[in-house]
Amino acid sequence: MKKKIWFNRWFSTAYHLMEAIKKNSDGIEFEIYGTHPVKDTVYFTVCDYYEVEPDLEAGEYIEYCLDFCRKHQIDAFIPYHYAPEVSENIARFWEIGTNVLVCEDFGLMDTMSHKGKLYESFQAHNLSSLVPAYRIVRTVEEFEEAYHMISNEGKKACFKPANGRGGAGFRVVTETENTVEDLFGPISHKITYANAVKILSSVSSFEELMVLEYLEEVEYSIDCLAYNGQLLAAVPRKKAAGRIRELEDVPELLDLANKVNSIYQIPYVYNIQVKYSQGKPKLLEINPRMAGGLHISCLSGVNFPYLAVKLLLNGYADVPIPKLDIFATHVEQSVMLSKKEQLVTN
CATH class of the missing domain: 3.30.1490.20 (ATP-grasp fold, A domain)
Known part of the structure; x- marks a missing residue:
């Protein structure tokens, strides 16, 4: 039976994340579920099932998520909207048989969601040199x-x-x-x-x-895959001119990824954003989720979205060594929003 995966109210580039999961090298088939309050959301075109979300506050939204998972027997929930609140209620999802691709430590989620708390945490862990x-x-x-x-x-x-x-x-x-x-x-x-x-x-x-x-020099996103306290892959993704991105082997950024992993042990997939000032990296933020540009980092040979789901559902995954020193870009693509017959509204 195909495993069911649900993305709730993500940004448009979740389109690529869903495709990466579907086009995995193991040939495993998944059913992708998607929701969003905008009926013409582009990633609906990749979904096997989708519906328009109601506009709810945090408490009611968690109940909506639980009901959705029960109704559709979701195996893996990949939250974006209200992700900290989902983390806080993760045991309720486990009770109904739904695994959740989110950091289980709500205190850590709260710290990462507030830039001031994150900077204070870096300072407390002797990482003050990275704090602007x-x-x-x-x-x-x-x-x-x-x-x-x-x-x-x-x-x-x-x-x-x-x-x-x-x-x-x-x-x-x-x-x-x-x-x-x-x-x-x-x-x-x-x-x-x-x-x-x-x-x-x-x-x-x-x-x-x-x-x-204001940090005026080059910016990097370090996409990370981790499980049970072990950093399995890290890919520094540099913002070059315009839409050009470079997957670059930067020892001090890979060292930073290892330090963040050893201190915080964020599970599954996350993103560390830094920007340079006077030749030194400074922390912008840590996103405890898949980043919008993660599909570019997948060109390293590491299928981050699929491997994260595999770790969530199976507890293990063979992770290749990332191939770096890659230049890449992306282009606009026309997508017909025509699958109206599958639309369900509440």
Whole structure:
């Protein structure tokens, strides 16, 4: 009988993750289930079954997930939406026979979900050299103090929500106003210091912002596969010019991956993001899930999505040594959204 795998409310590149699982080298067949609140979600075209999700708050959403797993007898649940809350309730999924591809340690999930807590944890584990200058702020006065602390060190400042995902809310702070040339150039994430202060001063307090030094050099994502405390594979994926990516053998980043594994022992598949400053890597975040660009790292010969599922369901997997020093890119692909007959709405 085919194993049933469910992805809930993922980003569009889950399309590639699903394909990687289906096109595994062992020839094992899976049924892929997908849900999302947008009815024309592209990864629905890869799914054997899909439906539109309801818009629910955390508690009700967990009940929806449990009901979905019961109804469809899901073998492996791969959560993205409300993943920390799923981790907190993982025993309830085990009770109904569903394995969950998520870190089982809710405390660790909570730490990784909050950038300030993660930085504090790095400092507590003698990894301070990897932490950029930063402050967590909730008022405009705290924002001004943090900005001046960073700028007085001769560094450019930026900020983003402490609990944010990806690039949401990210801004680089500048002293100068935009020019006409800026208006005709690419869309920018820049904001002037004066404008930031004006906006933030319109409220007495706001959700936690992390103000930190802007790291201007090259960025890497280190895709990791691990199980039972053992790091099985790590692939540093460099953001080169434009859409070019390089799978690169960088000893200090592979060493970092081993240190993170030895300290946190995050299971299955996760992603460490770093960016360089003055030739040294600095931590951006750790994503305890499959990354959006993971399909590029699969060009190393390591099928991360499939192997993670195999480890989850079977407890073992033969993992090849990654092939690095690979340049890659991706192109747009037209996908017809035509499988309306399989759509189920609640």
